[in-house]
Amino acid sequence: MKGCQPKRLHLRVRASALLATQLGADVFAISTDTDYVYLDYKRPTQRPLKLLTASEMEAHCKVEHFPPGNMGPKVESVLRFLRRGGKEAVITTYDHLCDAVDGTAGTRIVSDPAGAGTPGNSSELSSGLPTRGR
Template identity: 40%
Template structure:
C-alpha cells in the first residue's frame, strides 16, 4: 500500500507576488504544480491543500465593485476560491494522469468563534500595494493593512483549525485511489451553534489545516510548497542562510514572520513532533524537496 503525503500549495506559489492576478498567470503556475504532484502521486497517496490568499483577496475586491448588494462574507468567498482553484488543479492533473481519478471536495473546518485572531488579524489576502495605495484602500474599505516584505497587504482574521468536518469524505476518496484536493484555502471556517454549523468571517491558514489533515489521515509526509526555496535565518540580510535539516527544537529558537513563513514553520514543527517528516520548499523543486535534496526538512532527532 502506498504511503500518504499531504501536499500544501501556497496561494503565492499559484499566483506569484507582483504578478497580475489573471487566470492565465494562475493557470501557468497550476500547470507547474500539477506536473510536480503527478510525479509524487506515482509513489504516494496524495491529498492536496492549496492556499487562497491572493485569490480570495481578489474576489473580495471584485465583490466591492457591485454596490447594489452587501459584499459576500469571507467564508463564502473562500468556498468560491476552493471551486476555482480546485477545478483548475483537477483538470490539469487529470490531463497528465488520465487513468487516475482526481476529486475536488468543498471542505468545512471547525474553528472557535472566539479565537484570538478575530481581534488581531494576521492573514494576508489580496494583492500587494505600496504604502500610499494601502492607506487609501484601508480608509475607504475599513481594512487593516500590514507589511508583507517591502509591500503592504490587507490582513483578515485567521482562526486556528480544530476539526475537519468533511474528513470521512476525504477518507472515502483516498481509499478509492483518488487524488483529493481538499481543505482549499485552509478550509471554509465554520463554528458550532445550537442549530448546527454557521460560517465565520475569516480565512484559515492552509499550512495549519494541512498539518491537521496530515495528522488525522496518519500521513507519513507533509510537503509545504511556496515561493521560497527553503526556510532561511536572517532573511533579507547579507547573513541569510538556508536551513536544510532541522528539528522542531532548533526552529523554536528563532522568530519567523507571522504573516508568511511563521505558519509554515509552525505547521512543519507540529507535524514533526507528531512523528512525521515535514518539508518546506519551492514549487518547482517539489520532487527534490521530498527526496531531501533541496528545501528544508523538519524531523525529530
C-alpha cells in the same frame, strides 16, 4: 511561540498539517515562494536552513526568526505536525517539492530523536543556534 503564531490568512497551511496528521502521513510538504527557509531572510546575513530537528526549528522560532505573516505560520504548522507524530516535513518551492521529499532540495525538518527535546542534540544536523542580529 512568539514570532511563529499563524494568522487567519494561513488557515490552509494549518488545515493541511491537521489533515496530514489525521491521515497518518510520515511526510508533510509545504510549497512556498522560496527554495529554503532562511535565517535573516532578505538581509546580508541571510542563510538557508537545510536540515534540522523540530527542537532546533522551535529554538529559531523563539528568537523570532520567522515573521507571523510570512514563514512563521508554515514553520508552526510543520512543528505541530511533527509534535503529533509526523516523521519529517519539507518546505520549498513548488518546482522543488519532489526533490525536497527525496531529500535533495529545500528545508527538511525531522522529528526529534527519541529522548531529545533540546536544540543541538543531533550533531549531524545543525551545529548550533545562530543569534538574530537586530
